[in-house]
Amino acid sequence: MPVTDWLPAAVRAVALDRKLRSGEVLFRLGDKTVGFYEVIAGRVRLTRVDRSGSEIILYVAGAGETIAEASLFAAAYHCDAIASTDAVVRLYAKPAMLAAFQKDPKAAQAFTAMLGRQVMSLRTRLEQRNIRSARERVRHYLALNVGADGRTVTLAGTLKDLAAELGLTHEAFYRTLAALERTGEIKRGSDKITLRRRSRV
Amino acid sequence: MPVTDWLPAAVRAVALDRKLRSGEVLFRLGDKTVGFYEVIAGRVRLTRVDRSGSEIILYVAGAGETIAEASLFAAAYHCDAIASTDAVVRLYAKPAMLAAFQKDPKAAQAFTAMLGRQVMSLRTRLEQRNIRSARERVRHYLALNVGADGRTVTLAGTLKDLAAELGLTHEAFYRTLAALERTGEIKRGSDKITLRRRSRV
DNA sequence: CGAGTGATTGACTTAGATCAATGACCGTGG
């Protein structure tokens, strides 16, 4: 869901881009919150540091993802955000967001609805990870991502990225796709996969 | 986060409980939305049905969890909800929620903030699943769930349930705990685990 | 007291991770 769908125009208008070099800190736990960010390019990791000083990764956000949405309702950030690669982030200012919410309940509702959809989608991805078999996992993904025709799955990024999203190594994923194609269950095209027949159970 | 923290009292006051027998349908895709539910007891699965008629599981909610929060902003449910065991669910009516939001912006904000925290927590659990090694996964969990003293993890439910939350078989989880205790990295008590020393990397 | 469940450990198997190598592309700098 692109930010244009749920971010008030007034907020987008005052968004601020910032370039980060790999390893650079975006914010630290305890910093006063200034807003939430969209990752435009590169990757940013959210981490916490344990007693012994080692970093615990909470999440790694890639291009197109937003982070620290919850900071809108908190005085301070609850974790560290550090660039894992050279990156560009876009700041959506908290005061502007809150003002927009105040002015237009529709804006607040759009934001809430977006979070609700996000929760759904994350739960589904988590459920997917409960499937141990690579083949079943891929089937689950394909079944949930068919287009309107009920049999075509359009591939957004690279297969490698998709493998990561599925929690598989790219090798395992390639092999699984190859196996499914060999049995005739799927047909592969560039940038899409077509489901063919159902295997019984 | 218990519902009392973010659910307006006015909504809780008119909540409605419903008993479901295993296999009974709570709602179907396309049904007009009447509100969202809290699972009080048992388990409820959210599913979709694919072209070939088989059920695809989106999520399985257990006691204490809420489902279909996003239905507040939709006219119809986007999936099926079916009891996987005998269950009790509590309905929080959509009109009451929306009225409470209208009346008190604080209520709306509390709801949004809850969703934001939920997103955070789900992302973290997803990140955790990216860790393939059982031992590292358990370490990650423990590190993120220590109490204020930085070394004690309080166990809520059964170890079996925790194993499921971590995406491990209970056997693998027991063995991992046993191994960690054997190396002295953790100390186990009833209902709690204490971190001892750090293993270097 | 027997049924049901959690906790635990043993033995065995295997699917997927790991390590490795190759070919196809693609942008780019000389």
Add this chain to the structure above:
DNA sequence: CCACGGTCATTGATCTAAGTCAATCACTCG
């Protein structure tokens, strides 16, 4: 215009950690 470095896609070989099957003990609850 082309060679070169980098990444993706793909496949082979190998290994092992975790899944699966199974059995036991301790509890708790009617």
